[in-house]
Amino acid sequence: MEAYKKQTNRVAETILGILGSVFGIFGGLFAIVFDGLDASFNNTSGSEITGLGISVILVCIITLILSCIINKKRVVMGILLIIGGILNFIFIGFFGVLSGILILVAGILALLRK
Structure with missing residues (x-):
C-alpha cells in the first residue's frame, strides 16, 4: 500500500506570485508609457525602456502561470x-521593486516550506 502523502497548501505563494505578477505587468506598462512621454517631450526615440517594459510584461506573465x-x-x-523576481529588478529598476519583492518572497517561501 502506498503511504498517504499530505500535500501542503501553497496559498501564500500563489497569492504573492499573482499579486507580484499583476504589479509587474502594471510596472511594465507604466515604463512603456513613461518612455513614450519622455520621447514625445524630448524629441528622441526611446525604444530601450519600451523593450525592457515589454520584457518585464512577458516575465510577469510567465511568473503568473508558474x-x-x-x-x-x-x-x-x-x-x-x-529568477523572475530578480529579472524584474534588473529590467525596469524602480518600477519593478514591489513586484520583484513579492515574486521573490513567493519563490523563497516555495523553497523553504515543506
Whole structure:
C-alpha cells in the first residue's frame, strides 16, 4: 500500500506570485508609457525602456502561470520565481521593486516550506 502523502497548501505563494505578477505587468506598462512621454517631450526615440517594459510584461506573465501551478513541483517553480523576481529588478529598476519583492518572497517561501 502506498503511504498517504499530505500535500501542503501553497496559498501564500500563489497569492504573492499573482499579486507580484499583476504589479509587474502594471510596472511594465507604466515604463512603456513613461518612455513614450519622455520621447514625445524630448524629441528622441526611446525604444530601450519600451523593450525592457515589454520584457518585464512577458516575465510577469510567465511568473503568473508558474505561481498558479506551484503545487506541481515546488522546488523548480520556486527557483524560477526567484529568477523572475530578480529579472524584474534588473529590467525596469524602480518600477519593478514591489513586484520583484513579492515574486521573490513567493519563490523563497516555495523553497523553504515543506
